[in-house]
Amino acid sequence: MPLTIVVIVVAVVAWVWLRSQPASQRNVAIVKLALLAGIGVLVLLAATGRLHFLFAGLAFLYPLLRRLLPSLLRGGLGGMAGGAKAKSGNQSHVSSDILEMTLDHDSGTMSGKILKGPMEGRELTDLSEAEFLELLRYCRAQDEDSARLLETYLDRRFGDSWRADDEAGSGDAHAGGNGSAGGPLTESEALDILGLDPGASRDEIIKAHRRMMQKLHPDHGxxxxxxxxxxxAKECLLG
Known part of the structure; x- marks a missing residue:
């Protein structure tokens, strides 16, 4: 009975940990959990004198494992090795004076954190509608880039519905402007935007640029x- 309780507790903890991982990292997390579970079963069988059951099971499953193991290792452990030059679980980062945004390439989800101002340190997911509008007014007063970045987040999360309550916004003040961005990018910022590591090749930069434009071009929402x-970012890295 105590063993059953321990197994249940460990399973719940593992499930909570797995759910807390970014979507792009869950395959790697599953591989890690499977390895830990396998080690745990091996230790338990050795301690209870039942190790021979494991060898019997492996002999029975050998033909299946021989087929599946190479593909599992390529898919799971290949991600752990780093794969291409994808960074932080294939994510891009865009920062302004007031905001820091993260885009997950796989899910297309944007998340953000407030770096400066009355709401400094808060995550955008925690804000109410009234707080979003208050933050937007602050950004418009302090930093145009931050305002446009926040508008992009609001459009991606809520569509156009938030604009009905945006009494302070004029027709083109919150429509994304003419697309020009403020301030030259550093190489580090350019790499963050494209989700690349230092040393990325020309081909990797072009592919990352194409992939992101397919997701974030104005014609595609x-x-x-x-x-x-x-x-x-592309011009900075290739210039």
């Missing part, structure tokens, strides 16, 4: 601001 930043 993206924004002029992000499209401009993505183009600037």
């Amino acid at each position: 993206g924004s002029n601001y992000l499209a401009a930043r993505i183009n600037e």
